[in-house]
Amino acid sequence: MKNYRTKIISNQEISPGYYRMRILAPGFSETAHSGQFVMFRVQRSLPPLLRRPFGIFRTGSLPADCDGLPPKEFVEIVYKVVGRGTTIMAELHEGDKVELLGPLGNGFDAPSCDGERILVGGGIGLVPLYMLAGELIEKGCNVRLLMGGRTRDDIFAVTEFERLGVETYVSTDDGSLGEEGVVTKVLERKLQKFPKAEVFACGPMPMLCAVRDICVANKTPLQVSLEESMACGVGACLGCVVKGAGHTEERPSYLCTCKVGPVFKAQYLDWNALAQSHGCGGCE
Numbered sequence: 001m002k003n004y005r006t007k008i009i010s011n012q013e014i015s016p017g018y019y020r021m022r023i024l025a026p027g028f029s030e031t032a033h034s035g036q037f038v039m040f041r042v043q044r045s046l047p048p049l050l051r052r053p054f055g056i057f058r059t060g061s062l063p064a065d066c067d068g069l070p071p072k073e074f075v076e077i078v079y080k081v082v083g084r085g086t087t088i089m090a091e092l093h094e095g096d097k098v099e100l101l102g103p104l105g106n107g108f109d110a111p112s113c114d115g116e117r118i119l120v121g122g123g124i125g126l127v128p129l130y131m132l133a134g135e136l137i138e139k140g141c142n143v144r145l146l147m148g149g150r151t152r153d154d155i156f157a158v159t160e161f162e163r164l165g166v167e168t169y170v171s172t173d174d175g176s177l178g179e180e181g182v183v184t185k186v187l188e189r190k191l192q193k194f195p196k197a198e199v200f201a202c203g204p205m206p207m208l209c210a211v212r213d214i215c216v217a218n219k220t221p222l223q224v225s226l227e228e229s230m231a232c233g234v235g236a237c238l239g240c241v242v243k244g245a246g247h248t249e250e251r252p253s254y255l256c257t258c259k260v261g262p263v264f265k266a267q268y269l270d271w272n273a274l275a276q277s278h279g280c281g282g283c284e
């Protein structure tokens with residue numbers, strides 16, 4: 001983990017309300033892996049002062065300059081404008097100075113490749129799945145990505161996933177792109193076809209709860225990336241703790257999302273507590 005005082009290379013709207021920011025970050029890709037995140041400082045002296053967490057979409061490097069300077073390594077984040085911080089971020093331009101802490105947290109664990117890998121991403125939850133897809137494809141896995149959104153605006157980077165060799169399926173609640181309905185319907189169908197699959201998911205809590213229920217019913221291994229609110233991102237404030245499986249008043253189990261996660265094997269989490277804290281009912 002390193003604190004980068006660096007510059008924006010580009011910051012473009014890729015779908016209404018969704019931006020992709022490329023940031024100069026020498027050495028970042030050497031330690032980053034899929035599912036990790038960065039803490040982005042929006043501005044130094046004016047509110048909001050707290051850094052904001054964002055998943056790593058990808059890392060890469062620009063070709064070496066003609067004048068012999070080395071290639072420029074970068075990290076890319078994709079963010080949705082939802083509040084004050086992201087509104088300010090959307091107004092930043094090439095060359096603007098920014099501060100970035102990362103890579104942080106524990107990412108996906110995808111050691112071997114026996115069987116299908118199904119990735120489920122809802123809206124901005126697609127972000128950490130791009131690097132994961134690349135890593136799985138490199139290991140020779142068959143990777144299917146189920147992309148879900150409320151409308152077509154929530155679906156992005158389809159061609160980029162496909163260029164990696166991923167088979168993509170799109171569904172939107174309003175049917176404005178792909179199949180009409182929720183992405184978990186597609187997951188149910190895919191698991192009937194590929195009963196030995198392993199599932200990796202990131203998205204809003206109601207989607208994660210539904211994915212978890214389906215995986216439990218099918219005895220399918222599942223890893224989820226949680227997007228709990230975070231203040232420090234480094235384990236200091238305990239603002240991001242979630243209850244672990246088996247938590248009771250007598251034997252409490254708390255997991256710090258920014259240090260232990262944000263990616264967890266589903267069986268280690270208390271799903272009822274998660275669902276209740278996000279106001280989406282209990283998980284079966």
Ligand SMILES: Cc1cc2nc3c(=O)[nH]c(=O)nc-3n(C[C@H](O)[C@H](O)[C@H](O)COP(=O)(O)OP(=O)(O)OC[C@H]3O[C@@H](n4cnc5c(N)ncnc54)[C@H](O)[C@@H]3O)c2cc1C
Nearest residue numbers: 052053054055078079080082083084085086127227228229
């Ligand atoms: C590990 C991690 C990875 C994330 N990755 C991404 C990503 O790749 N792209 C992206 O766009 N967002 C991501 N988020 C969410 C992102 O951090 C928030 O959207 C952002 O901090 C909002 O800042 P803001 O100042 O614009 O909004 P605020 O003004 O702080 O809040 C605006 C609204 O957004 C809600 N909100 C704030 N944080 C979250 C959150 N974590 N989850 C759900 N709702 C929230 C608030 O409750 C409020 O209603 C991630 C969060 C975590 C913890």
Ligand code: FES
Nearest residue numbers: 233235237238258
């Ligand atoms: S965000 Fe501060 S401990 Fe996790």
